[in-house]
Amino acid sequence: MFKKVMIANRGEIAIRVIRACKELAIKTAVVFSEADAESLHVRYADECYFIGAAEPSQSYLNIEKIIEAAKKSGCEAVHPGYGFLSQIPAFAEACTRSSIEFIGPPAEVLKRMGNKVEARKAASEAGVPVIPGGLKPASRIEDAIETAEEVGFPVLVKAVYGGGGKGMRLVKNEDEMRHVLETAMLEAESSFGKREIYVEKFLPRARHIEFQILADKKGKVIHLGERECSIQRRYQKLIEETPSPFMDEELREKMGESAKKIAKAVGYVNAGTVEFLV
Structure with a gap:
């Protein structure tokens, strides 16, 4: 102590x-x-x-x-x-x-999980489903369009670092991508100091569910149940509700175990949150 x-x-x-x-x-x-x-x-x-x-x-x-x-x-x-x-x-x-x-969390974990592309890779490697999209930053307009065509429009362009909706844009077609990509990169750079972005499939009317996890230095990981965070404005949460009225026990168990898998896979320590879209 x-x-x-x-x-x-x-x-x-x-x-x-x-x-x-x-x-x-x-x-x-x-x-x-x-x-x-x-x-x-x-x-x-x-x-x-x-x-x-x-x-x-x-x-x-x-x-x-x-x-x-x-x-x-x-x-x-x-x-x-x-x-x-x-x-x-x-x-x-x-x-x-x-x-x-x-x-x-340890510095190495912060480095990896603070990078959304690396966090997606970690989840995928742990056997947890991720939203279809890029597993590397889109450094050129051609890269972003290629990924968008692979997963299908509409897509979200998102900042690799940071959050809160900064550097995030909904893109419905190739023409829009050519217009908004540079703006998203500049916003990401001004907000987080880095301009890297990536592309993932947009899921309309998805439920935003978060699981709180706790992990010690001996590899023990538990979760404390879920929070429903679906009511948002401009990608900012307005209300958090627990337990989620959407979840049943089977889905709660499956998602809770997935949250623990990710934490164990990256060597997470202390309190953290794993976010899901359903």
């Missing part, structure tokens, strides 16, 4: 982690920017460390400053919360180099 954990986040996210630590009698340290000097998480934690200006790139996204604060605090582990650095492999690697436990 850790004696002290640093939370590399702010606001409600940090408060939730602090509360969990207090229940386990673990001391907490937090970081804060100029904008958050009076925030509740700063007052609620046992220790707090200033890390810079309000701009996230100068504070909550600054790996060097957070590692420096963690070393000063003497913490044994860093909890990234979600968002900010939680899915950045370089942050997990920096923690490891500094002999600080990163509470999250």
Whole structure:
């Protein structure tokens, strides 16, 4: 059990982690920017460390400053919360180099699963069905059209990195592909720093089902059931419902086992989510 954990986040996210630590009698340290000097998480934690200006790139996204604060605090582990650095492999690697436990998946897993094409490959290799589409980025318009013709229009053009609908476009024919591909690439680059995209079959009126998984370092993986996330606007979830009114026990069992297969195949550790379209 850790004696002290640093939370590399702010606001409600940090408060939730602090509360969990207090229940386990673990001391907490937090970081804060100029904008958050009076925030509740700063007052609620046992220790707090200033890390810079309000701009996230100068504070909550600054790996060097957070590692420096963690070393000063003497913490044994860093909890990234979600968002900010939680899915950045370089942050997990920096923690490891500094002999600080990163509470999250290993850096190599973050690298692979943060890349949607690699994540699709991992699922396919684990024997889990994937939506028809490319298993490599479409670097040229000809590549995108070729994949779209193989799986059949309409298709989705999606950013290889990131999410939230950024860099995603519905394409109904070859002419549309020629018009929207470069725009999707530019949006992906401005949002995630990389312009790679790939193509997959568009499934109209599909159900969006997510399974929460937990995995330890000894290879044990469990799932905590599903969430129905089908009600969305512009690819952003509006309502999450559990259990899903769509699922029956047979499908729930099959999808839950598939989620665990993927986690085991990539060596996943900690909490994660596997998303399905049905």
